[in-house]
Amino acid sequence: MDKLIIGIDYWLIIGFIGQALFSARFIVQWLKSEKEKKSVFPVAFWYFSIAGGVTLLAYAIHRKDPVFIVGQATGLFIYFRNLYFVIYERKSLNAE
Template identity: 40%
Template sequence: MNMWVVYGIGFLAQLCFSARLINQWILSEKKNKVQTPTLFWQLSLLGAILFFVYGYLRKDLSIMIGQALIYYIYFRNLQLQGKWKPSKIIFKLAVILSPIVIAAYLVFFSDLDWGRLFTGDNIAIWLVILGTVGQIIYTGRFVYQWWYSEQHDKSSLPWGFWIMSLTGSAIIFTYACFRTDPVLLSAHFFGGIVYVRNLFLIQKSRKQAKA
């Protein structure tokens, strides 16, 4: 497939991820504390589908694993917010059917050599490991967020989530430099700014609460 098309899919996915952060950032600035809007999770689901496809086309195992693991957590947060049931039927069908269709394609129609994903095309094994570690941390932030939200019975983005976001993002940015991946480079450069700002807002809220 033409690389411009592949990059286009990747940038479209990152557009969803960036839009969710911008929306979350704006609402947080207005409230002067970290917010967790419903649109954040809706855009996350759409972005995850597109980014998984991008990872497949790029033969990037770390991206594919990360998006596959995180998909349910996005869905669960919509449930915790009570926004899943009132969602439009088209959105529900897209969320439910997309992973099924993708899985069916991978099993029955894909000619991808899964063994080569661990070495890739001219990708050193240490680089694959670096990217995977970054994705594990970056994906793990949502596992932590899920656990935290379940404990408090509401969807929220706590301090640890942003720390893991910043750490994982820094590793993936380094990985992207070696991979010369413009999609990952642009995404994690912008994301880092938002992560730092949210940490600042949380710290500010804590100081105000103590005052």
């Protein structure tokens, strides 16, 4: 039941969407760095990382690919941790 009537594989579409989200983070980071004239990671970078990572992890689980699963799961931990630091820092700055 993974395919539409016309033969399109849903999971392949999900995989490409995940890859597009994951790749978009680099465009967001590049544009922000160009604007700032230095290397920066905007908060959107971490949101795109998480969205792409979750989508790609779902795809990897469906494919039953342990290498891909471990890679995406590890990455997600790092992305969530970095987003936590960004949010914590903003709350600290607002509390001052």
